Amino acid sequence: MSRGTARIVALGAPLVLTVALLAGWELACRGLQLPVYLLPAPSGIAVALAGHAGSLFAAAWVTLSSALLALVLAALVAGPLALSAAVSPVIERAVQPLAVTLQVTPVVAIAPLVVSWAGLDHPEYATTALAAVVAFFPLFSGTLTGLKSADPDLERLFDLYGATPGQRLWRLRMPAATPFVLEGIKVAVGLSVIGAVVAEISAGSGRSQGLAWTIVETTHQLRMAETFAALFALAILAVGLHAATRMAETEILRKWRGR
Amino acid sequence: MSAPSTASATPVASLQDVVVRYDDRTVLGPFSLEIAPGSSTALVGPSGCGKSTALRLLAGLERPAEGRVHRAAGRGETAVVFQSPTLAPWSSALDNVALPLRLAGVPAAAAAEQALAALTRVGLAGSERKKPAQLSGGMAMRVSIARSLATAPRLLLMDEPFAALDEITRRRLADDVMSLWSDARPALLFITHSVEEAVYMADRVIVMSPGPGRIVADAHLSDGFPRAPRFRTSSAFREAVEEVSQALQRAMETVA
Numbered sequence: 001m002s003r004g005t006a007r008i009v010a011l012g013a014p015l016v017l018t019v020a021l022l023a024g025w026e027l028a029c030r031g032l033q034l035p036v037y038l039l040p041a042p043s044g045i046a047v048a049l050a051g052h053a054g055s056l057f058a059a060a061w062v063t064l065s066s067a068l069l070a071l072v073l074a075a076l077v078a079g080p081l082a083l084s085a086a087v088s089p090v091i092e093r094a095v096q097p098l099a100v101t102l103q104v105t106p107v108v109a110i111a112p113l114v115v116s117w118a119g120l121d122h123p124e125y126a127t128t129a130l131a132a133v134v135a136f137f138p139l140f141s142g143t144l145t146g147l148k149s150a151d152p153d154l155e156r157l158f159d160l161y162g163a164t165p166g167q168r169l170w171r172l173r174m175p176a177a178t179p180f181v182l183e184g185i186k187v188a189v190g191l192s193v194i195g196a197v198v199a200e201i202s203a204g205s206g207r208s209q210g211l212a213w214t215i216v217e218t219t220h221q222l223r224m225a226e227t228f229a230a231l232f233a234l235a236i237l238a239v240g241l242h243a244a245t246r247m248a249e250t251e252i253l254r255k256w257r258g259r
Numbered sequence: 260m261s262a263p264s265t266a267s268a269t270p271v272a273s274l275q276d277v278v279v280r281y282d283d284r285t286v287l288g289p290f291s292l293e294i295a296p297g298s299s300t301a302l303v304g305p306s307g308c309g310k311s312t313a314l315r316l317l318a319g320l321e322r323p324a325e326g327r328v329h330r331a332a333g334r335g336e337t338a339v340v341f342q343s344p345t346l347a348p349w350s351s352a353l354d355n356v357a358l359p360l361r362l363a364g365v366p367a368a369a370a371a372e373q374a375l376a377a378l379t380r381v382g383l384a385g386s387e388r389k390k391p392a393q394l395s396g397g398m399a400m401r402v403s404i405a406r407s408l409a410t411a412p413r414l415l416l417m418d419e420p421f422a423a424l425d426e427i428t429r430r431r432l433a434d435d436v437m438s439l440w441s442d443a444r445p446a447l448l449f450i451t452h453s454v455e456e457a458v459y460m461a462d463r464v465i466v467m468s469p470g471p472g473r474i475v476a477d478a479h480l481s482d483g484f485p486r487a488p489r490f491r492t493s494s495a496f497r498e499a500v501e502e503v504s505q506a507l508q509r510a511m512e513t514v515a
Contacts, residue, residue: 151345153341153343153345154345154347156315156318156320156339156341157339157341157345157358157359158362159320160318160319160320160337160338160339161334161335161358161359161362161363161410162334162335162362163362167362171347171358171361171362172347175347175349175350176347176349178349256348256349257348257349257390257391257392258351258389258390258391258392258393259390259392259393
Protein backbone atom coordinates (compact mmCIF):
# COMPACT_ATOMS: atom_id res chain seq x y z
CA MET A 1 0.00 0.00 0.00
CA SER A 2 1.49 3.34 -0.99
CA ARG A 3 1.59 6.20 1.46
CA GLY A 4 -1.20 8.08 -0.30
CA THR A 5 -3.47 5.05 -0.38
CA ALA A 6 -2.77 4.34 3.28
CA ARG A 7 -3.82 7.87 4.14
CA ILE A 8 -7.03 7.61 2.12
CA VAL A 9 -7.87 4.32 3.85
CA ALA A 10 -7.06 5.75 7.29
CA LEU A 11 -9.38 8.70 6.75
CA GLY A 12 -11.95 6.96 4.54
CA ALA A 13 -12.55 3.74 6.48
CA PRO A 14 -14.12 5.30 9.58
CA LEU A 15 -16.06 7.71 7.35
CA VAL A 16 -17.53 4.89 5.26
CA LEU A 17 -18.47 2.95 8.40
CA THR A 18 -20.12 6.01 9.94
CA VAL A 19 -22.11 6.75 6.79
CA ALA A 20 -23.18 3.08 6.53
CA LEU A 21 -24.31 3.03 10.18
CA LEU A 22 -26.24 6.29 9.77
CA ALA A 23 -27.90 4.98 6.60
CA GLY A 24 -28.88 1.75 8.38
CA TRP A 25 -30.25 3.76 11.30
CA GLU A 26 -32.26 6.03 9.01
CA LEU A 27 -33.68 3.07 7.04
CA ALA A 28 -34.57 1.17 10.24
CA CYS A 29 -36.40 4.18 11.68
CA ARG A 30 -38.40 4.68 8.50
CA GLY A 31 -38.98 0.99 7.76
CA LEU A 32 -40.06 0.08 11.31
CA GLN A 33 -41.88 3.39 11.74
CA LEU A 34 -40.30 3.90 15.17
CA PRO A 35 -41.87 6.74 17.15
CA VAL A 36 -39.61 9.79 17.47
CA TYR A 37 -39.75 9.69 21.31
CA LEU A 38 -38.15 6.22 21.17
CA LEU A 39 -35.46 6.71 18.53
CA PRO A 40 -35.31 9.71 16.21
CA ALA A 41 -33.87 9.19 12.72
CA PRO A 42 -30.53 10.84 11.86
CA SER A 43 -32.37 13.21 9.55
CA GLY A 44 -34.56 14.31 12.45
CA ILE A 45 -31.49 14.79 14.64
CA ALA A 46 -29.89 16.89 11.90
CA VAL A 47 -32.98 19.09 11.78
CA ALA A 48 -32.89 19.44 15.58
CA LEU A 49 -29.20 20.32 15.42
CA ALA A 50 -29.82 23.03 12.87
CA GLY A 51 -32.92 24.34 14.60
CA HIS A 52 -31.34 24.56 18.06
CA ALA A 53 -27.82 25.45 16.97
CA GLY A 54 -27.86 28.68 18.99
CA SER A 55 -28.98 27.18 22.29
CA LEU A 56 -26.75 24.10 21.84
CA PHE A 57 -23.79 26.37 21.23
CA ALA A 58 -24.61 28.35 24.36
CA ALA A 59 -25.01 25.14 26.38
CA ALA A 60 -21.73 23.77 25.01
CA TRP A 61 -20.01 27.01 26.05
CA VAL A 62 -21.37 26.65 29.60
CA THR A 63 -19.98 23.11 29.86
CA LEU A 64 -16.70 23.99 28.18
CA SER A 65 -16.07 27.10 30.26
CA SER A 66 -16.70 25.33 33.56
CA ALA A 67 -14.42 22.45 32.46
CA LEU A 68 -11.64 24.86 31.44
CA LEU A 69 -12.00 26.96 34.59
CA ALA A 70 -11.85 23.74 36.61
CA LEU A 71 -8.68 22.76 34.79
CA VAL A 72 -7.02 26.03 35.71
CA LEU A 73 -8.14 25.77 39.35
CA ALA A 74 -6.95 22.15 39.57
CA ALA A 75 -3.59 23.11 38.05
CA LEU A 76 -3.19 25.97 40.54
CA VAL A 77 -3.48 23.48 43.39
CA ALA A 78 -1.84 20.43 41.79
CA GLY A 79 1.26 22.24 40.48
CA PRO A 80 2.53 23.81 43.71
CA LEU A 81 1.51 20.72 45.69
CA ALA A 82 3.46 18.42 43.33
CA LEU A 83 6.44 20.79 43.53
CA SER A 84 6.49 20.70 47.31
CA ALA A 85 5.99 16.92 47.31
CA ALA A 86 8.92 16.55 44.90
CA VAL A 87 11.14 18.65 47.16
CA SER A 88 10.02 17.20 50.49
CA PRO A 89 9.46 13.45 51.01
CA VAL A 90 7.46 14.26 54.15
CA ILE A 91 4.96 16.32 52.17
CA GLU A 92 4.80 13.59 49.52
CA ARG A 93 4.02 10.98 52.18
CA ALA A 94 1.37 13.23 53.68
CA VAL A 95 -0.35 14.17 50.42
CA GLN A 96 -0.11 10.98 48.34
CA PRO A 97 -2.72 8.84 50.20
CA LEU A 98 -5.24 11.69 50.19
CA ALA A 99 -4.68 12.32 46.48
CA VAL A 100 -5.19 8.63 45.71
CA THR A 101 -8.34 8.49 47.86
CA LEU A 102 -9.72 11.47 46.00
CA GLN A 103 -8.84 9.77 42.72
CA VAL A 104 -10.45 6.39 43.43
CA THR A 105 -13.67 7.79 44.91
CA PRO A 106 -16.16 7.90 42.02
CA VAL A 107 -17.06 11.48 41.17
CA VAL A 108 -20.72 10.44 40.76
CA ALA A 109 -20.77 9.52 44.45
CA ILE A 110 -19.65 12.90 45.72
CA ALA A 111 -21.62 14.91 43.15
CA PRO A 112 -24.94 15.19 45.08
CA LEU A 113 -23.08 16.46 48.16
CA VAL A 114 -21.15 19.10 46.23
CA VAL A 115 -24.27 20.13 44.32
CA SER A 116 -26.18 20.65 47.56
CA TRP A 117 -23.32 22.69 49.02
CA ALA A 118 -23.24 24.87 45.95
CA GLY A 119 -26.96 25.45 46.31
CA LEU A 120 -29.66 25.68 43.69
CA ASP A 121 -28.74 29.24 42.81
CA HIS A 122 -25.18 28.42 41.80
CA PRO A 123 -25.02 25.02 40.10
CA GLU A 124 -22.01 26.30 38.13
CA TYR A 125 -19.97 26.27 41.39
CA ALA A 126 -20.69 22.56 41.68
CA THR A 127 -19.85 21.77 38.05
CA THR A 128 -16.56 23.62 38.29
CA ALA A 129 -15.68 22.12 41.67
CA LEU A 130 -16.41 18.55 40.57
CA ALA A 131 -14.58 18.98 37.30
CA ALA A 132 -11.60 20.35 39.26
CA VAL A 133 -11.68 17.37 41.63
CA VAL A 134 -11.37 14.84 38.81
CA ALA A 135 -8.82 16.92 36.91
CA PHE A 136 -6.62 17.25 40.00
CA PHE A 137 -5.12 13.78 40.19
CA PRO A 138 -3.65 13.41 36.69
CA LEU A 139 -2.18 16.91 36.98
CA PHE A 140 -0.72 16.23 40.41
CA SER A 141 0.63 12.77 39.69
CA GLY A 142 1.91 13.71 36.22
CA THR A 143 3.82 16.68 37.60
CA LEU A 144 5.18 14.75 40.60
CA THR A 145 6.27 11.78 38.46
CA GLY A 146 7.85 14.16 35.97
CA LEU A 147 9.76 16.08 38.61
CA LYS A 148 11.27 12.82 39.83
CA SER A 149 11.96 11.41 36.37
CA ALA A 150 15.26 13.12 35.56
CA ASP A 151 18.09 10.86 34.37
CA PRO A 152 19.92 9.69 37.56
CA ASP A 153 23.28 10.37 35.89
CA LEU A 154 22.17 13.95 35.19
CA GLU A 155 21.21 14.20 38.87
CA ARG A 156 24.74 12.99 39.71
CA LEU A 157 26.17 15.62 37.40
CA PHE A 158 24.26 18.27 39.37
CA ASP A 159 25.67 16.74 42.59
CA LEU A 160 29.16 16.84 41.10
CA TYR A 161 28.96 20.53 40.27
CA GLY A 162 27.40 21.36 43.64
CA ALA A 163 24.10 22.65 42.24
CA THR A 164 21.81 24.42 44.70
CA PRO A 165 18.29 22.98 45.23
CA GLY A 166 16.94 25.92 43.22
CA GLN A 167 19.28 25.26 40.30
CA ARG A 168 18.38 21.58 40.35
CA LEU A 169 14.66 22.36 40.28
CA TRP A 170 14.87 25.04 37.62
CA ARG A 171 17.53 23.58 35.32
CA LEU A 172 16.88 19.86 35.71
CA ARG A 173 13.65 18.71 37.32
CA MET A 174 11.20 21.21 35.86
CA PRO A 175 12.32 20.83 32.24
CA ALA A 176 12.56 17.03 32.71
CA ALA A 177 8.95 17.04 33.93
CA THR A 178 7.57 18.71 30.79
CA PRO A 179 6.45 15.57 28.88
CA PHE A 180 4.80 14.13 32.01
CA VAL A 181 2.99 17.38 32.75
CA LEU A 182 1.68 17.51 29.18
CA GLU A 183 0.46 13.91 29.46
CA GLY A 184 -1.26 14.81 32.75
CA ILE A 185 -2.95 17.80 31.12
CA LYS A 186 -4.20 15.62 28.26
CA VAL A 187 -5.82 13.17 30.67
CA ALA A 188 -7.14 15.98 32.90
CA VAL A 189 -8.81 17.76 29.97
CA GLY A 190 -10.87 14.67 29.17
CA LEU A 191 -11.72 14.07 32.82
CA SER A 192 -12.73 17.68 33.46
CA VAL A 193 -15.46 17.42 30.81
CA ILE A 194 -16.67 14.20 32.44
CA GLY A 195 -16.65 15.91 35.84
CA ALA A 196 -18.65 18.86 34.53
CA VAL A 197 -21.21 16.57 32.87
CA VAL A 198 -21.64 14.43 35.99
CA ALA A 199 -22.21 17.56 38.08
CA GLU A 200 -24.75 18.97 35.63
CA ILE A 201 -26.69 15.70 35.66
CA SER A 202 -26.61 15.60 39.47
CA ALA A 203 -27.82 19.19 39.65
CA GLY A 204 -30.70 18.16 37.40
CA SER A 205 -32.94 21.01 36.46
CA GLY A 206 -32.40 24.35 38.06
CA ARG A 207 -30.26 27.08 36.66
CA SER A 208 -27.52 24.94 35.15
CA GLN A 209 -27.55 25.47 31.41
CA GLY A 210 -24.86 23.08 30.17
CA LEU A 211 -25.08 20.33 27.56
CA ALA A 212 -25.67 17.55 30.08
CA TRP A 213 -28.52 19.52 31.59
CA THR A 214 -29.97 19.89 28.06
CA ILE A 215 -29.74 16.11 27.69
CA VAL A 216 -31.55 15.44 30.97
CA GLU A 217 -34.18 18.10 30.34
CA THR A 218 -35.04 17.06 26.75
CA THR A 219 -35.19 13.37 27.77
CA HIS A 220 -37.75 14.17 30.47
CA GLN A 221 -39.83 15.97 27.87
CA LEU A 222 -39.36 13.16 25.31
CA ARG A 223 -37.76 15.59 22.84
CA MET A 224 -35.37 12.86 21.78
CA ALA A 225 -34.14 14.50 18.59
CA GLU A 226 -32.82 17.37 20.72
CA THR A 227 -31.32 14.89 23.20
CA PHE A 228 -29.35 13.31 20.38
CA ALA A 229 -28.39 16.70 19.02
CA ALA A 230 -27.01 17.66 22.45
CA LEU A 231 -25.20 14.31 22.71
CA PHE A 232 -23.69 14.96 19.31
CA ALA A 233 -22.58 18.43 20.41
CA LEU A 234 -21.04 16.96 23.57
CA ALA A 235 -19.12 14.37 21.55
CA ILE A 236 -17.84 17.06 19.17
CA LEU A 237 -16.81 19.19 22.14
CA ALA A 238 -14.89 16.35 23.80
CA VAL A 239 -13.23 15.21 20.56
CA GLY A 240 -12.30 18.77 19.63
CA LEU A 241 -10.83 19.43 23.06
CA HIS A 242 -8.85 16.20 22.95
CA ALA A 243 -7.54 16.93 19.45
CA ALA A 244 -6.54 20.48 20.38
CA THR A 245 -4.71 19.25 23.49
CA ARG A 246 -2.92 16.54 21.53
CA MET A 247 -1.82 18.97 18.85
CA ALA A 248 -0.51 21.39 21.47
CA GLU A 249 1.29 18.52 23.23
CA THR A 250 2.93 17.32 20.01
CA GLU A 251 4.01 20.83 19.11
CA ILE A 252 5.47 21.60 22.54
CA LEU A 253 7.28 18.25 22.66
CA ARG A 254 8.71 18.87 19.20
CA LYS A 255 10.15 22.12 20.48
CA TRP A 256 11.26 20.51 23.73
CA ARG A 257 13.38 17.80 22.13
CA GLY A 258 14.17 19.70 18.95
CA ARG A 259 12.60 17.28 16.47
CA MET B 260 57.98 -0.64 31.71
CA SER B 261 59.31 2.27 33.72
CA ALA B 262 57.85 3.97 36.77
CA PRO B 263 56.16 7.27 35.88
CA SER B 264 58.05 10.37 36.91
CA THR B 265 54.90 11.81 38.52
CA ALA B 266 54.56 9.01 41.08
CA SER B 267 56.12 11.04 43.86
CA ALA B 268 53.89 14.12 43.37
CA THR B 269 50.90 14.69 45.67
CA PRO B 270 47.98 12.71 44.23
CA VAL B 271 44.99 14.60 42.83
CA ALA B 272 42.75 12.05 44.45
CA SER B 273 43.22 8.81 46.33
CA LEU B 274 41.35 5.94 47.89
CA GLN B 275 42.81 4.29 51.02
CA ASP B 276 41.55 0.82 51.91
CA VAL B 277 38.01 1.76 50.96
CA VAL B 278 35.19 -0.77 51.24
CA VAL B 279 31.77 -0.17 49.71
CA ARG B 280 28.76 -2.26 50.63
CA TYR B 281 25.23 -2.22 49.30
CA ASP B 282 22.85 -3.88 51.76
CA ASP B 283 25.68 -5.76 53.50
CA ARG B 284 27.00 -7.04 50.15
CA THR B 285 30.59 -5.92 49.57
CA VAL B 286 30.90 -4.55 46.03
CA LEU B 287 34.36 -3.06 46.31
CA GLY B 288 37.49 -3.43 48.36
CA PRO B 289 39.45 -3.23 50.40
CA PHE B 290 40.75 -1.06 47.58
CA SER B 291 43.47 1.58 47.34
CA LEU B 292 44.36 3.81 44.44
CA GLU B 293 46.30 7.02 43.94
CA ILE B 294 45.74 9.27 40.94
CA ALA B 295 48.89 11.27 40.21
CA PRO B 296 48.58 14.69 38.56
CA GLY B 297 49.02 14.59 34.79
CA SER B 298 48.71 10.80 34.72
CA SER B 299 46.25 8.65 32.85
CA THR B 300 45.05 5.53 34.62
CA ALA B 301 42.89 2.88 33.01
CA LEU B 302 40.78 0.57 35.14
CA VAL B 303 39.97 -2.77 33.50
CA GLY B 304 37.89 -5.55 34.94
CA PRO B 305 34.79 -7.67 34.47
CA SER B 306 31.29 -6.31 34.98
CA GLY B 307 30.36 -5.93 38.62
CA CYS B 308 33.95 -5.64 39.89
CA GLY B 309 33.22 -2.20 41.33
CA LYS B 310 35.04 -0.06 38.74
CA SER B 311 32.21 2.45 38.52
CA THR B 312 31.87 2.47 42.31
CA ALA B 313 35.56 3.41 42.61
CA LEU B 314 34.96 6.22 40.12
CA ARG B 315 31.97 7.55 42.04
CA LEU B 316 34.05 7.53 45.25
CA LEU B 317 36.74 9.59 43.53
CA ALA B 318 34.08 11.97 42.22
CA GLY B 319 32.63 12.39 45.71
CA LEU B 320 29.27 11.04 44.53
CA GLU B 321 29.38 8.16 46.99
CA ARG B 322 30.90 7.48 50.41
CA PRO B 323 32.71 4.31 51.47
CA ALA B 324 31.63 2.18 54.43
CA GLU B 325 35.29 1.91 55.45
CA GLY B 326 38.54 3.58 54.46
CA ARG B 327 39.36 7.09 53.36
CA VAL B 328 38.79 9.13 50.25
CA HIS B 329 41.10 12.03 49.66
CA ARG B 330 40.30 14.63 47.01
CA ALA B 331 42.66 17.49 46.30
CA ALA B 332 40.54 18.54 43.33
CA GLY B 333 37.61 20.39 44.83
CA ARG B 334 34.09 21.11 43.61
CA GLY B 335 34.07 22.21 40.01
CA GLU B 336 37.56 20.78 39.48
CA THR B 337 36.33 17.24 38.92
CA ALA B 338 34.50 16.21 35.76
CA VAL B 339 32.78 12.92 34.92
CA VAL B 340 31.91 11.46 31.52
CA PHE B 341 29.35 8.71 31.90
CA GLN B 342 28.75 5.67 29.68
CA SER B 343 25.78 7.38 28.04
CA PRO B 344 26.23 11.00 26.94
CA THR B 345 23.87 12.07 29.77
CA LEU B 346 22.74 15.26 28.05
CA ALA B 347 19.63 17.24 28.91
CA PRO B 348 17.33 16.42 25.94
CA TRP B 349 15.61 19.81 26.15
CA SER B 350 18.85 21.79 25.90
CA SER B 351 20.96 22.58 22.85
CA ALA B 352 24.51 21.22 22.60
CA LEU B 353 25.75 24.67 23.60
CA ASP B 354 23.51 24.90 26.67
CA ASN B 355 24.50 21.37 27.71
CA VAL B 356 28.18 22.26 27.57
CA ALA B 357 27.57 25.60 29.32
CA LEU B 358 25.63 23.92 32.17
CA PRO B 359 28.53 23.29 34.59
CA LEU B 360 29.73 26.86 34.04
CA ARG B 361 26.24 28.26 34.68
CA LEU B 362 25.95 26.12 37.84
CA ALA B 363 29.24 27.64 39.00
CA GLY B 364 27.77 31.10 38.55
CA VAL B 365 29.50 32.10 35.28
CA PRO B 366 27.33 34.73 33.51
CA ALA B 367 25.38 33.46 30.49
CA ALA B 368 27.39 35.25 27.81
CA ALA B 369 30.79 34.18 29.14
CA ALA B 370 29.55 30.61 29.67
CA ALA B 371 28.24 30.45 26.09
CA GLU B 372 31.57 31.69 24.77
CA GLN B 373 33.55 29.10 26.72
CA ALA B 374 31.08 26.38 25.78
CA LEU B 375 31.41 27.24 22.11
CA ALA B 376 35.18 27.06 22.41
CA ALA B 377 34.90 23.61 24.04
CA LEU B 378 32.51 22.42 21.30
CA THR B 379 34.92 23.66 18.66
CA ARG B 380 37.75 21.69 20.29
CA VAL B 381 35.76 18.45 19.97
CA GLY B 382 34.99 19.23 16.32
CA LEU B 383 31.36 20.27 16.76
CA ALA B 384 31.48 23.92 15.69
CA GLY B 385 28.29 24.56 13.73
CA SER B 386 26.24 22.00 15.68
CA GLU B 387 25.91 24.09 18.83
CA ARG B 388 22.20 24.83 18.29
CA LYS B 389 21.27 21.16 17.80
CA LYS B 390 19.51 19.25 20.52
CA PRO B 391 20.68 15.78 21.64
CA ALA B 392 17.95 14.00 19.62
CA GLN B 393 19.40 15.57 16.47
CA LEU B 394 22.91 14.26 17.15
CA SER B 395 24.43 10.85 16.38
CA GLY B 396 25.71 8.73 19.27
CA GLY B 397 29.29 9.77 18.56
CA MET B 398 28.40 13.46 18.34
CA ALA B 399 26.41 13.29 21.58
CA MET B 400 29.42 11.73 23.29
CA ARG B 401 31.58 14.57 21.92
CA VAL B 402 29.17 17.08 23.49
CA SER B 403 29.50 15.17 26.76
CA ILE B 404 33.32 15.32 26.50
CA ALA B 405 33.18 19.03 25.65
CA ARG B 406 31.06 19.57 28.77
CA SER B 407 33.62 17.75 30.92
CA LEU B 408 36.46 19.89 29.51
CA ALA B 409 34.58 23.21 29.68
CA THR B 410 35.40 23.70 33.36
CA ALA B 411 39.11 22.85 32.83
CA PRO B 412 39.02 20.09 35.48
CA ARG B 413 42.06 18.85 37.41
CA LEU B 414 40.54 15.39 37.62
CA LEU B 415 38.71 13.83 34.68
CA LEU B 416 36.82 10.59 35.32
CA MET B 417 35.49 8.62 32.34
CA ASP B 418 33.20 5.64 32.93
CA GLU B 419 33.24 3.44 29.80
CA PRO B 420 32.54 6.48 27.63
CA PHE B 421 32.79 4.65 24.30
CA ALA B 422 31.08 1.39 25.26
CA ALA B 423 27.93 2.09 23.23
CA LEU B 424 29.70 3.27 20.07
CA ASP B 425 30.78 1.42 16.93
CA GLU B 426 34.44 0.49 16.48
CA ILE B 427 35.34 3.30 14.05
CA THR B 428 33.68 5.99 16.18
CA ARG B 429 35.35 4.52 19.26
CA ARG B 430 38.81 4.73 17.77
CA ARG B 431 38.31 8.22 16.41
CA LEU B 432 37.02 9.42 19.79
CA ALA B 433 39.88 7.70 21.62
CA ASP B 434 42.36 9.54 19.35
CA ASP B 435 40.62 12.85 19.93
CA VAL B 436 40.36 12.40 23.70
CA MET B 437 44.05 11.54 23.82
CA SER B 438 44.94 14.67 21.87
CA LEU B 439 42.60 16.91 23.92
CA TRP B 440 43.90 15.36 27.11
CA SER B 441 47.54 16.04 26.24
CA ASP B 442 46.76 19.78 25.83
CA ALA B 443 45.65 20.34 29.45
CA ARG B 444 46.72 17.03 31.02
CA PRO B 445 44.15 16.73 33.81
CA ALA B 446 44.61 13.57 35.87
CA LEU B 447 42.55 11.02 33.95
CA LEU B 448 40.86 7.86 35.19
CA PHE B 449 39.46 5.83 32.32
CA ILE B 450 37.22 2.84 32.94
CA THR B 451 36.83 0.32 30.14
CA HIS B 452 36.05 -3.31 29.33
CA SER B 453 38.52 -3.25 26.48
CA VAL B 454 42.16 -4.11 27.10
CA GLU B 455 43.15 -2.46 23.79
CA GLU B 456 41.41 0.76 24.76
CA ALA B 457 43.00 0.71 28.22
CA VAL B 458 46.48 0.27 26.80
CA TYR B 459 45.93 3.02 24.25
CA MET B 460 44.47 5.58 26.64
CA ALA B 461 46.64 5.15 29.72
CA ASP B 462 50.19 5.10 31.02
CA ARG B 463 49.03 2.93 33.88
CA VAL B 464 46.62 0.03 33.55
CA ILE B 465 45.04 -1.48 36.62
CA VAL B 466 43.33 -4.84 36.34
CA MET B 467 40.62 -5.68 38.84
CA SER B 468 39.25 -9.06 39.93
CA PRO B 469 35.54 -9.86 39.74
CA GLY B 470 33.50 -8.39 42.57
CA PRO B 471 34.27 -7.46 45.24
CA GLY B 472 37.00 -5.83 43.19
CA ARG B 473 40.65 -5.98 44.17
CA ILE B 474 43.68 -4.94 42.18
CA VAL B 475 45.28 -8.02 40.60
CA ALA B 476 47.67 -6.26 38.24
CA ASP B 477 49.11 -2.77 38.01
CA ALA B 478 51.12 -2.11 34.85
CA HIS B 479 52.98 1.07 33.99
CA LEU B 480 53.09 1.56 30.22
CA SER B 481 54.84 4.81 29.48
CA ASP B 482 55.88 3.82 25.92
CA GLY B 483 54.97 6.52 23.42
CA PHE B 484 52.78 8.41 25.89
CA PRO B 485 50.65 10.44 25.20
CA ARG B 486 49.62 8.17 22.38
CA ALA B 487 49.08 8.95 18.74
CA PRO B 488 47.09 6.76 16.30
CA ARG B 489 50.23 5.01 14.95
CA PHE B 490 50.86 3.51 18.40
CA ARG B 491 48.06 1.05 17.67
CA THR B 492 50.15 -0.69 15.03
CA SER B 493 53.41 -0.71 17.03
CA SER B 494 54.95 -3.77 18.65
CA ALA B 495 55.00 -1.95 22.02
CA PHE B 496 51.19 -1.74 21.82
CA ARG B 497 50.85 -5.45 21.02
CA GLU B 498 53.20 -6.43 23.85
CA ALA B 499 51.35 -4.26 26.36
CA VAL B 500 47.98 -5.67 25.28
CA GLU B 501 49.42 -9.17 25.68
CA GLU B 502 50.73 -8.41 29.16
CA VAL B 503 47.47 -6.90 30.40
CA SER B 504 45.41 -9.68 28.79
CA GLN B 505 47.43 -12.29 30.66
CA ALA B 506 46.92 -10.44 33.93
CA LEU B 507 43.19 -10.32 33.26
CA GLN B 508 43.21 -14.03 32.40
CA ARG B 509 44.95 -14.87 35.68
CA ALA B 510 42.39 -12.75 37.50
CA MET B 511 39.54 -14.70 35.93
CA GLU B 512 41.17 -18.06 36.77
CA THR B 513 41.76 -17.27 40.44
CA VAL B 514 38.02 -16.81 40.81
CA ALA B 515 36.83 -19.76 38.71
